[in-house]
Amino acid sequence: METEEQPQEPSTPRVDQDRDLVERSQAGDTEAFDDLVLKYSPKLYAMIYNMTGNREDTHDVLQDVFAKAYRSIRRFRGKSTFYTWIYSISVNMTLNFLKKRGRHRKLSLDDMSPSALQDQDYQDATSGSDPVREVGIHELQRRLNEAMLQLSEDHRTVVTLFDIQGLPHAEISKVLGVSQGTVRSRLFYAHRQLQNFLEEFRR
Amino acid sequence: MPIDNYKIFWKSFGVDERHRMEPTHSKNMDEDTVRKLMRLKRHEEPPEGYFDAFLSEFHRRQRAELLKRSSLSLFMERVNTYLSDPRSQGWAFAPVAAVFLLGFYFLVGMPDDSPLPTMPTMAQVHQAYPQAPQDYLDANDVTPVVYRGPFLHFGEGRPLVPQASQPSIPESTPQKAFEEWIPLDLSDNYH
Numbered sequence: 384m385e386t387e388e389q390p391q392e393p394s395t396p397r398v399d400q401d402r403d404l405v406e407r408s409q410a411g412d413t414e415a416f417d418d419l420v421l422k423y424s425p426k427l428y429a430m431i432y433n434m435t436g437n438r439e440d441t442h443d444v445l446q447d448v449f450a451k452a453y454r455s456i457r458r459f460r461g462k463s464t465f466y467t468w469i470y471s472i473s474v475n476m477t478l479n480f481l482k483k484r485g486r487h488r489k490l491s492l493d494d495m496s497p498s499a500l501q502d503q504d505y506q507d508a509t510s511g512s513d514p515v516r517e518v519g520i521h522e523l524q525r526r527l528n529e530a531m532l533q534l535s536e537d538h539r540t541v542v543t544l545f546d547i548q549g550l551p552h553a554e555i556s557k558v559l560g561v562s563q564g565t566v567r568s569r570l571f572y573a574h575r576q577l578q579n580f581l582e583e584f585r586r
Numbered sequence: 587m588p589i590d591n592y593k594i595f596w597k598s599f600g601v602d603e604r605h606r607m608e609p610t611h612s613k614n615m616d617e618d619t620v621r622k623l624m625r626l627k628r629h630e631e632p633p634e635g636y637f638d639a640f641l642s643e644f645h646r647r648q649r650a651e652l653l654k655r656s657s658l659s660l661f662m663e664r665v666n667t668y669l670s671d672p673r674s675q676g677w678a679f680a681p682v683a684a685v686f687l688l689g690f691y692f693l694v695g696m697p698d699d700s701p702l703p704t705m706p707t708m709a710q711v712h713q714a715y716p717q718a719p720q721d722y723l724d725a726n727d728v729t730p731v732v733y734r735g736p737f738l739h740f741g742e743g744r745p746l747v748p749q750a751s752q753p754s755i756p757e758s759t760p761q762k763a764f765e766e767w768i769p770l771d772l773s774d775n776y777h
Contacts, residue, residue, distance in 0.1 A: 417641060424637050433630075494631070495626075496631050499629035502629065524626075542624060546624040547627050574620050575617075581615060581620060
């Protein structure tokens, strides 16, 4: 099955590389916590952004995530890696935010970097006489985000973590607190829905 | 998994093909293409320098939060953090016990400063009931029915003592005891 294929950039740390920074943060070293913020804010930003589809909301939620992590860092006992812990906080807070936001959603997108045009995935997806190439990268970005927002929150989460962020199934199951089978199942149905949502590219 | 291979997928889970969901547009866009398109979202990035500014705003929000929050909420958060510490689980009920003990002390164990009830003096009895019949006094038991020797009893600012030659009053004659008790002038004792 292709859904069992591991992502291209598995980023799961087997050993907690952040142990020193975490212990210093727990001892009250604010600079150590700043290092954690700088290290994880790009990944967490991308995760929240792809789930909300709104950069202003992403900014606020991410601030809240780190504020909560800062208040709770003393309670972190190292049963999981800091990476898994901070991801779990982010996912839970984002899901809570999405529930509060309800249907009042509005796309507010970051710019697509020019490197996207040279991306092999883009080349492959738009190869040949594919009309995807004709819509342009910005229109493609808008349609991808609209398709994402049509997914349920659970499906959007696994697509974000697996397809966009490259986390393996095992790590996603830890972050979400569900079995790997559930992760695979959600991915399967999410991909099928995305196929339908994106089908207009082919027409 | 290309969507055209969905039959193999369902068979691998032992699901009868008749009960699986029917895919739509299965011949147009396969799952691999979808995944490749989704991966393009990695190129959506905030402007350069965003994360440095993010950290600065994080610091500013932290300071503002500390100033805004009351000392009570800070205290409650510290208590909450302490109680959530696995090492302090044995003490989890200590604050509750302390509150309970304080409440018990204030409600039950606190010393009573109110004056204790005392037996009325003869003068008080006579002042309140100058014509009180003996039956009334006996019925209300306001007279010293047991007397075993001379003693001082202070009432209305005047000490009352029995006459020097007066023997102890028999219990059977409380009326006599009233009659024979006289105010004692102790003024000579101060000269």
